[in-house]
Amino acid sequence: MYPGTLGQLTFDESYKSLLVTQTPNSTKVENPEQHQWSSISNQKMSKASAGVQRIFTIPKPKQPQPQPKPATFPVSIKELANEPDPEKLANTFKQQAAVSVSFRNRHNIYDFTIARLALAKRFSLIEDILESHKDFKEISHEGFAIRIISLYGKAGMFDHARKLFDELPQLDCVRTVKSFNALLKAGVECKRFDEMCTMFRELPSELSITLNRVSFNTIIHALCARGLLDEGLLMLDELKNKGLSPDVITFNTLLDAFYREKGFHGGERIWAIMVAHNVAPITRSYNLRLQAMVDAGELANAVAFFDSFKKDGLKPDVNTFNALIKGLCDLGDVAEAKKWYDRLLDSEETPNRITFSTLVPRFCDCGDYELAFDLSKKMFNRQIVVDEALLQLVVDGLVKQSMVDEAEELVELGKSNSYVQYSLMMPTNDKLPENGDHSV
Structure with missing residues (x-):
């Protein structure tokens, strides 16, 4: 409202409308300029005065429609995913973060957005988003700062992670081994292994930080990633010197590296050390x-070893089944691989992306499109992102087998699912695969 206006009427017009003489059958508006004020009784003056008060208080005049403001309720991942413009995505994200504490607590939406911008190599937008979080009061809490450091690490922006870590005292955030470990992990994700080793040796004493087992596990990971497996193994001695003991994560890191780089017998050396330390293996170890x-x-030994899971009180997971399924497929024994797939379905575990990428080409080669269709639907139901070319292979094969309804269902799922859009097409006759031609 501006001074001198009331809705669509001017102030003077509104005031004129107050002077109303009401009778049971009519309502007459008088012109105040022609009215003789001396002839108005005190009672009418009182009524007019009351009318003035009412008109300015009840009802309230209509206000101009406000401009739309950013929603104060968090947007969904789907809404952000549907925004094709990275800059608009970043602006929407910043607006939401600025007005909603609950939005700032949604780790998944942060992970998704930063990963998407990193994939598009829009690092300046990532910096713009995350640097703005220094203005929020939560930055003085180490846990919040750790999240930002970790996001920089996931985006491959280690220098920004290190800069934020160095700035934490100026942001009233006390640094402990927790934020130091987050910085080490960011170094692993950015493959800045040399700098990590330098930080590991120098920063703890400079900052009066006491390293813990997580610190050692992270540096062992870095050393193994650099191919320095023996140096990683020597860290067990440093752990002991610090009064710390290795755990199953320590040994799983070493097992992974030694089995992969030095073969089965090299990994068995680490297995023996793990047993000597009385560290119980878990399903990942197995x-x-x-x-x-x-x-x-040694596939026969692997199949026999599968039985030891249950005997030792462990439950095989989808990765256990995938290892055997892939091994059998690589040997060309698809029939046996199908049996292990059936055992996977009978268990409480569910197929994942690796299961899909391993079995779908084999199912198509065998002409078993019903199984390929069923596995494809499981991927949609679990919102697992898979290779579009493999999905198209299934669609083409279904049409060739006259399973048109199933093919159309997959095409529709590719368009209508809420997490990723696939450009699946119903094939024409000249684009149908020939028998045995299932290359992707």
């Missing part, structure tokens, strides 16, 4: 050992 058997061509 999976690493089983995978090493498969890689060594």
Whole structure:
């Protein structure tokens, strides 16, 4: 409202409308300029005065429609995913973060957005988003700062992660081994292994930070990633010197590296050390050992080792089944691989992307499009992103087998699912695959 206006009427027009003489049958508006004020009784003056008060208080005049403001409720991942413009995506994200504490607490939406911008190589937009978080009061909490450091690491922006870590004291955030470990992890994700090793040796004493087991596990990971497996193994001695003991994560990191780089017998050396430290292996440990058997061509031993899971109180997971399925497929024994796929379905585990990429080409080669269709639907139901070319292969094969309804269902799922859009097409006759031609 502007002074001197009331809705669509001017102030003077509104005031004129107050002076109303009401009778049971009519309502007459008088012109105040022609009215003789001296002839108005005190009672009418009182009524007019009351009318003035009412008109300016009840009802309230209509206000101009406000401009739309950013929603104060968090947007969904789907809404952000549907925004094709990276700059608009970043602006929407910043607006939401600025007005909603609950939005700032949604880790998944942060992970998704930063990953998407990193994939598009829009690092300046990532910097713009994350640097703005220094203005929020939560930045003085180490846990919040750790999230930002970690996001920089996931985006491959280690220098920004290090800069934020160095700035934390100026942001009233006390640095402990937790934020230091987050910085080390960012170094692993950015493959800045040399700098990590330097930080590991120098920063703790400079900052009066006491390293913990997580710190050592992270540096062991870095050393193994650099191919320095023996140096990683020597860290067990440093752990002991610090009064710390290795855990199953320590040994799984070493097992993964030694089985992969030094073969089955090299990994068995680490397995023996793990047993000597009285560290109980977990399902991942068993999976690493089983995978090493498969890689060594000892598939029969791997199948026999599968039975030891239950005997030792462990439950095979989808990765256990995938290792055996892939090993059998590589040997060309698709029939046996199908049996293990059936065992996977009978268990409480569910197929994943690796299961799909391993089996779908084999199912198509065998002409078993019903199984390929069923596995494809499972991927949609679980919102697992898979290779579009493999999905198209299934669609083409279904049409060729006259399973048109199933093919159309997959095409529709590719368009209508809420997490990623696939450009699947119903094939024409001249684009149908020939028998045995299932290359992707």
